[in-house]
Amino acid sequence: MSKTERLHQLSKTLRQRRRVTLAELMQTLQVSRATLMRDLDWLRVELGHPIHWDHEARCYVWRESELAGEQPEEMAGLWLRPSEVLALVTLDQLLRDIQPGDLLRGHLQPLENRLTKMLKQSGLDRSAQSLLGRRVRVIGLWQRRVPPQCFETVGLALTQRLRLRIHYQARGSGQSSERSVSPQRLIHYRSNWLLDAWCHERDELRSFSLDNISQPQIEDTPAIDLPEDELDQTLGNGYGIFSGKEVQWATLRFSPERARWVAAEQWHPAQKGEWDSEGHWLLQIPYIDDRELVMDILRHTPEVEVLAPAALRERVLQRMRDGVARWGVS
Structure with missing residues (x-):
């Protein structure tokens, strides 16, 4: 029996039986008196277990009431590799x-x-x-601050399965609107928090960026619950945060140099990838709205080419032309 297993057994025996003699503990654990005393001392001093020696009864006693409301530490994982x-x-x-x-x-x-x-x-x-x-550093890039009160209110509505009334500012248009939503799940995506919810004003599933939510209030009305597969079908089929069911597939070809990085990345859970005979990485990605996909393609320019569909290829080319024009380069 390992030390971890022995201490687990010792703690369990004392919890269950409450009063155990020294001889009984030595017999149960098959250890010497010296080893048992060291183990008991560890439980009492290091972990705060309420183990006491009863001089009159000549036994060890577990007195949980003396913990003042604080339970002792559990044993699992205390001896770590x-x-x-x-x-x-x-x-x-x-x-x-x-x-x-x-x-x-x-x-x-x-x-x-x-x-x-x-x-x-x-x-x-x-x-x-x-x-x-x-x-050990954890670096979150592009984080947008979410007020703690907003996060807490949204989280409570989600866990209590109640509707939530919010004021929401659409980032693209800058327009604000008031919505009543049924929270479905919180998503941590690219260092930021999103709320997948059924919007009762639009009568459809939407993803709301928490940093664009203000004045959240929990309503008394129960939230509706949607099946997980419906959430995935509507919000998980597209690329990035954009939802819908009309899926298209983009085919991208990365240069051999950039392919060494991109081939190891996951752009979408349903993506498909393969190497061609010249060492390019051919990546197929499903998308519904191309805005976020275009940004990621441009990030890899000029090491990437859009092979299909033609509309996506033209949109990326137009964005590059617009960029060159803004820089004043002919």
């Missing part, structure tokens, strides 16, 4: 850096404290944790 330590540090960095950080850090502080304690028990003191944390 280096890869597990790295995973915990990475998780800690994600909790610190993901938006809206202030709200999430406030609610997840107990979990962050738990991670810190687990790292300490694996041999990393606070200075070592800080050093390791600086060596």
